Amino acid sequence: xxxxxxxxxxxxxxxxxxxxxxxxxxxxxxxxxxxxxxxxxxxxxxxxxxxxxxxxxxxxxxxxxxxxxxxxxxxxxxxxxxxxxxxxxxxxxxxxxxxxxxxxxxxxxxxxxxxxxxxxxxxxxxxxxxxxxxxxxxxxxxxxxxxxxxxxxxxxxxxxxxxxxxxxxxxxxxxxxxxxxxxxxxxxxxxxxxxxxxxxxxxxxxxxxxxxxxxxxxxxxxxxxxxxxxxxxxxxxxxxxxxxxxxxxxxxxxxxxxxxxxxxxxxxxxxxxxxx
Ligand SMILES: C[S@@+](CC[C@H](N)C(=O)[O-])C[C@H]1O[C@@H](n2cnc3c(N)ncnc32)[C@H](O)[C@@H]1O
Numbered sequence: 001x002x003x004x005x006x007x008x009x010x011x012x013x014x015x016x017x018x019x020x021x022x023x024x025x026x027x028x029x030x031x032x033x034x035x036x037x038x039x040x041x042x043x044x045x046x047x048x049x050x051x052x053x054x055x056x057x058x059x060x061x062x063x064x065x066x067x068x069x070x071x072x073x074x075x076x077x078x079x080x081x082x083x084x085x086x087x088x089x090x091x092x093x094x095x096x097x098x099x100x101x102x103x104x105x106x107x108x109x110x111x112x113x114x115x116x117x118x119x120x121x122x123x124x125x126x127x128x129x130x131x132x133x134x135x136x137x138x139x140x141x142x143x144x145x146x147x148x149x150x151x152x153x154x155x156x157x158x159x160x161x162x163x164x165x166x167x168x169x170x171x172x173x174x175x176x177x178x179x180x181x182x183x184x185x186x187x188x189x190x191x192x193x194x195x196x197x198x199x200x201x202x203x204x205x206x207x208x209x210x211x212x213x214x215x216x217x218x219x220x221x222x223x224x225x226x227x228x229x230x231x232x233x234x235x236x237x238x239x240x241x242x243x244x245x246x247x248x249x250x251x252x253x254x255x256x257x258x259x260x261x262x263x264x265x266x267x268x269x270x271x272x273x274x275x276x
Contacts, residue, residue, distance in 0.1 A: 004050040004061075004134060007034045007042060012054070020054035023141075027052070027133055050204065052134060057145055059138045061204065068109075068135070068200035070142020072149055072157065075114035079153055082118065091119055093227045093245040093255035094181040103179040103221065104128040105167035106186055108201060110139045110160065116183070118156035127161045127179075129170050131206040136164040166206070171217040182218040185229040186210055189236060192252055215240045219258060226258040 006024035008016050012034065024031035029052070032042060039051050039062055051062040060069035078088050090112055096102055098121045104113045107130035117126040130136040140162040147154065163170065167184070187207045210228070218226045227245075230236045232254040237244060242256025 003048050004052055005030050005032045005042065005046045005048045006052045006054065007032045007039075008054045009056075010034055010036060013056070016054050016056055019057070019059075020052075023052065023054065023059065023137055027137060050134065052137065059141045061134050061138055061200070063200050063203045065203055066200040068138060068204070070110065070139050070146060072114055072146065072153055073109060073111050075111040075118075075156075076149060076153060078111075078115050079118050079156070082115070083152075087247075088115060089245070089247050089251075089255055090115065090183075090227070090229070092247065093225075093257055094183060095225055096120060096124075096181055099124045100180045101125045101178070102127070103171075103174070103182045103218075105171070105182065105184050105218070106130070107139055107162060108135070108185065108205070109198070110143055110157075112183070112185060113160045113162075114143075114153065114156050117159045118152065122155075122159070125161065126159065127163060129163050129165045129167050131164070131166040132204050133164055135201065135204055136162065140164075168214055168217075171214065171221055174221040176220050177223040178221055180223050181225045181227060182222040183227045183229075184210060184214075184218070188231045189234060190231055192231060210236070210240060212240060215258070219260060222260060224260055226260075228256045229253055230256065 006020050006029050008020045021031050032046060043051060053060050053062055058069065060067050082088055096119055100120045101124060102116045102120060104116060104126060107113055107128040113126055113128040120126060130139065143157045143160050143162060146157060187205050189209065215226060228242055232252055237256040242258055245255040245257045248254060
């Protein structure tokens, strides 16, 4: 993991300092009293690349690319649109509805997971995985504690079950057909630079490409669909066996789908899916 320290804002209250100490213990990192030092001075003094900063009741990570903090971001607008009867490209690709079970393999800032959680509701389930421990701490804390939004969005956030795990390992522990849909939104092979909202995540994010083996496992675990988001025109779709879903003709991102029902793969040995 990247070299980091945990500190607070200047003059923290006891609760913030306690949260900082507990977070540093969870991460196995060093807690440093802020005193009156600038963050740059602390970085230099401790040779730290990143600082996990504890504010009143929120966590953020100060990276070379900016500050990474939790906010419902685009989820807010997407849920507003869904409530207004408009569609959502991810939800259409996943084909999920109330009661569905979703495994979101790439939590990131959590926007997609919140929208999935809103759709599946109380009787459904969204499990979201994040392999980077720092991103995981910030986003899982935000999902549980962020309070400045409408009740249906806060409820959707609170319901997301987050796990600090690499999806490669987690998928192996899941039973066949145990989720209706499995979703991947990996870091794009060619980053969309104007997507500035995601820039602070770049220095920390797990940047490894997906493999056919991971997708094979996802096809075993998903009952109906495996979906991947990537840059439009990405060769990752064909390399990994995805068909591009319709919609978003002018968008820079596309959704790829492996539909197990149309392939009838539930009756096939999964290896034949990827026979070269
Ligand atoms: C593009 S972001 C996902 C954005 C997310 N869909 C959202 O709505 O905010 C990709 C995230 O997946 C994480 N990730 C990449 N590979 C992973 C893996 N093998 N297991 C778990 N998380 C992974 C990265 O660390 C990063 O935080």
